[in-house]
Amino acid sequence: MASFDDDMRLAHVLADAVERFTLDSFRSDDLQVEFKEDGSMATRADRHTEELLRHQLGRTRPRDVVQGEELPTTGHGNRRWILDPIDGTVNYVRGVPVWATLIGLVVDDVPVVGLVAAPALNRRWWAGSGSGAWTGRSLSRASRIHVSDTSRVEHASLSYAELNSWLDHPRREGFLRLAGRCWRTRAYGDFWSHVLVAEGAVDMAVEPALAIHDMAALAPIVTEAGGRFSDLDGTDGPFGSSGVSSNGVLHDGMLSLLNDGLDTVDDAAELA
Structure with missing residues (x-):
């Protein structure tokens, strides 16, 4: 089985790269809010966060496809990074700390890496194919997680x-x-x-x-x-x-x- 440890480490680096900006913008007085054509809410922070993520991926994975919520898909190939810069935008706008940056990697149409970074909650959740699922503040401060055994x-x-x-x-x-x-x-x-x-x-x-x-x-x-x-x-x-x-x-x-x-x-x- 292929290892995606390097991609997992990169996902954490990506989350680190945008965390300070998203936290600084959260509850800021000058947060600019707009509504997209589908009626969903977006902020300047959504777009800028995705731009920061794409910039990092352009430097480290220039051959990979990048697909996000706010900007057009770029690249060609079998490796596709899928980004949601701020999941829970309404919470973000209203000052509710339940929002996160979502970073996924799909290879040959199989999801192989996922990271959810929720800095206002001081938590992350992540997983790579064959490596289990984890939560914590960082790769070095993590606990393995498992679903419940409820059967009814x-x-x-x-x-x-x-x-x-x-x-x-x-x-x-x-x-x-x-x-x-x-x-x-x-x-x-x-x-x-x-x-x-x-x-x-x-x-x-x-x-x-x-x-x-x-x-x-x-x-x-x-x-x-x-x-x-x-x-x-x-x-x-x-x-x-x-x-x-x-x-x-x-x-x-x-x-x-x-x-x-x-x-x-x-x-x-x-x-x-």
Whole structure:
């Protein structure tokens, strides 16, 4: 099996390179906020953070593809860095410390490295293929993490995206059915839900609408921690339009509850 230790070290270097800027901009009085064409929020810090990451990658991995949330994809080849400069922008703008820089590496369409750096929480989570999943402040100050062993939905803790994202969704009833069966539900949202699954604090997490830059770093962390990451249709990996993570044991039952009833004519037409 190929080793991605050098890429993992580079991901930490990238996170180090932007951390001071993102922290200095967080809660600053001159934070400039704008809305993109899709209605999502962005700040000057989002764009500048991605520019800093791309600059570092251009120096250290000039032949690699770089894909991010804010700027066009560059490069050609089988190695693709996928960046979300600030995941949780609304939290960032409102002064909530739950936001992170997400750095993922996909090689031959397989997620092999993922790093989530949340400096306002003084935490990072990371994983490389075959190297396990870890959390801590740095590579030298880390603890290995593993998903929970919860085996029944009735005993499980579920985290989800904001409730409004489910109100008009074809799987609304499935989501309510799943949430009603769980022991505990909380809307931690964004990266936070999925890294909590990886470290066993939460058993399942689901978000109905995500992009590749939201998920590329998360998938290897969850899977290397012993869990499973898929979309709502059950296709493993971060390449769908939704994100579902679990401890693995609960995954099929979770998907079954979410998708129950989608074979009706109305639901099929809505999904088309």
